Amino acid sequence: MQRLNYFFMGIAAIALSSSLTQPASAQAAYGSYIGVGPTVGLSRDAAGDGRQLGATIAVRYKILEAPFSLRTQAFIGENTAVVPTVSYDVPLTWQTDAYIGAGIVFANGNTPSPVGDQVSFALQPGIDYVIPNSNTVIFGNAVIAFDAFRNGGGNAISIQGGVGLRFR
DSSP, X not given: OHHHHHHHHHHHHHHHHHHHHSOOOOOOOOOOEEEEEEEEEOOOOTTSOOOEEEEEEEEXXXXXXXXXXXXXXXXXXXXXXXXXXXXXXXXXXXXXXXXXXXEEEEEOSSSOBTTBSSOXXXXXXXXXXXXXXXXXXXEEEEEEETTOOTTSOOOEEEEEEEEEEEOO
């Protein structure tokens, strides 16, 4: 009987060690989505304008079989801006992707939007979470726009999040 116990313990040890040495592979949270949510512009220009609350409309187009997505966010605040980016997606779990994107801020008008008031380069780190057994996505990200204000003030940073609906 003792030999049988050693046998089962040996089998369990082999199974456990082989499961620990196998690399885990999660796939990206598949699906393109469109979502809405709040945004907070954290930065000001030299005149003190720019810090504000607003809304964002976010679109993600997931390129299947590749770890890249095309993303666009429209910022609506004291003024508007559109930020298209290309992101590199890193799957964390079956439902969660972290990503880093790079793109351009296209700002409109003389008063700052949550991401500035002139055309500038932007980085966009973020995370997407797909609620299991649904088409609902929860997203959150930051946009860091470099040299984003006409009247000085340097970079603009905004933080946004929201809820989206997967369409593909």
